[in-house]
Amino acid sequence: MSENANIILRTDSLCKYYGAGDNLVKAVDCIDLTIKQGEFVSIVGKSGSGKSTLLHMLGALDNPTSGTVWLDGENISSFKENRLSQIRRRKIGFIFQSYNLIPSLNVWENIVLPLGLDNKELDEPFIRDIVRTLGLENKVKNLPNTLSGGQQQRCAIARAIAAKPSIILADEPTGNLDTKTGDEVMALLKTSAKKYGQTLVVITHNEEIAQMADRTVMIADGKVVG
């Protein structure tokens, strides 16, 4: 069996620089990262350490200055924009601090929206199961602004899992939530990622949240420090 076969995401000396000369900021500086299929990895760093920039590049939301990102064996840093949006839709599930739900659509519509964009047939039992797992069963008809922060984040988690992506990227998923709700959302995220065999990368500055992960990557000044 090939040793690298189960690697879902890999970066090769990934760099992102802003500015030039004296103003050069190395947001991400030569990061080599490997994430295995089914793993739950937390990326921990203080604000400004470059962790969000890293996540944006992992999720094909931003282009690296140099270096490559391999997702599912494909070099996504070489893709054109329309192929990238396809990759983002099919292979990556995003969860953001600010939920990013569409306010005019109800919970169910928000969850199935990315699938509709891809003309995929709706695996309704699967989505119902996710909704049940996340405790949103009674809220599917609700609009996002009638839900609490925790519930909105659950909805975002359901949306991320529904498309059966190769990897779920979460950027400070509990950043807007109080500690208890945050812990709860993290436990749900972990449980559902495990249940549906998802690879999970969570970015956080909170080391208490990071300990739920199988592995923690510490980032400081754009570099991996442990």
Add this chain to the structure above:
Amino acid sequence: MRPLRNQTHFYKNIYFPLLVIYLLFTVSLGFIGFEFLNEQYMQKLKLLSNITGAVLSENPSMEDTLIDAIQDTEWHYLTDGFATLSQYGYRESLSMYEDALYRDSLKSFLFLVLLFFILSFLIITICFILFDKKRKWQEQKLLTLLDHCLSDDYSFLEQRKNIDIIFNEAFTDTLLKLGNKLMLKSQLLAEERDNTKSLVTDISHQLKTPVSALKNCLSLSMEADSPQERDALLERCALQLTKLESLLEALINISRLETSMITLHQEKTALADILLDAVNTVYVKALQKNISVEVLTDSEDQDESSADSLTLSLDRKWTVEALANILDNAIKYSPSGSTITVRLSKLFSYVRIEIEDAGIGIPKNEYNKVFQRFYRGQHPTVQQSEGSGVGLYLSRKIIEEEGGSITVKPAVKQGSIFVVQFPLPYVN
């Protein structure tokens, strides 16, 4: 066999050119057919004009009869005409082929039909062969791929490009997902095997020290000079044995959980009962150190479904064990006379149990490690106290198996807070 590249390639390089050739051929055939018919029509016109000219130059009064015959659709003069013409070799049964006038046209027409047939046949055959080749090629590749899967070789997963040219995108995606899933499964199996191996190594290692201590104690006691010394040594032996016994018990628990020899029997159990049992387990130890255990329920939630009257789907025996381990640690590392607080709160989909002690606390970089098998903290107090590094590991194992989670965070003043979350019934 040459690969046909992918679908678009196939259409671009084979299907469209063939279609164009076929269309051009059909159109030109149409033109030729039209020309052919037109020639026959001109031929007939010429013949009529010739006859009309000949007859009218001899007998102009015949004009009416002649025009009548030309426009006659009921063939009144047909029999008479044939009778006369037959004398010159024009029989009714005369085939077109025998007429020199038509022979060439007929030949070229038949030739065209033949050509059309051959070309259609060729194009259809070529298409069929190409499709068949492609199908066979795909089948062959698919079989090779499946063979790789069967022999646990998943290197093909890395070469998406090689698979992309064989099948269309959706097929490739599904195929790769299937491969990934299989690979993950076989890896899990291998991991489990390794896990069992390391468990055996770890356990034997853990047992080695107390057993050799016991052995030394015993051999010393046998060589003891006085009965008092022997008694003292034997007492130490007994102590070692007790330690060994408790270690063994913990190890048996782990190995059972690890190798899935016991499955948790999750039944509806009152959380209050479990907590009570867990506190009772450590009660004596707490009493010895004069530590009080306080259980608080979230004050804002005092209705009938408040946290302590909840019924959860848990394995009573093992969950008690898991919570008792945490409480046991809390007591072990807390100063005498302090208080351990257990706070319950019911959240949206979990019930949250916070166990706060006033102990030595856990440094940030050990948060993850304290839940690892046989890990013991670096703090001198931890190093000096008894323990095998099994308790919290077992707790985490049990709690996660039940769909819950356990984390640790620092208490506000001093000590640690262990946060345990159990799923509320409707989550599972």
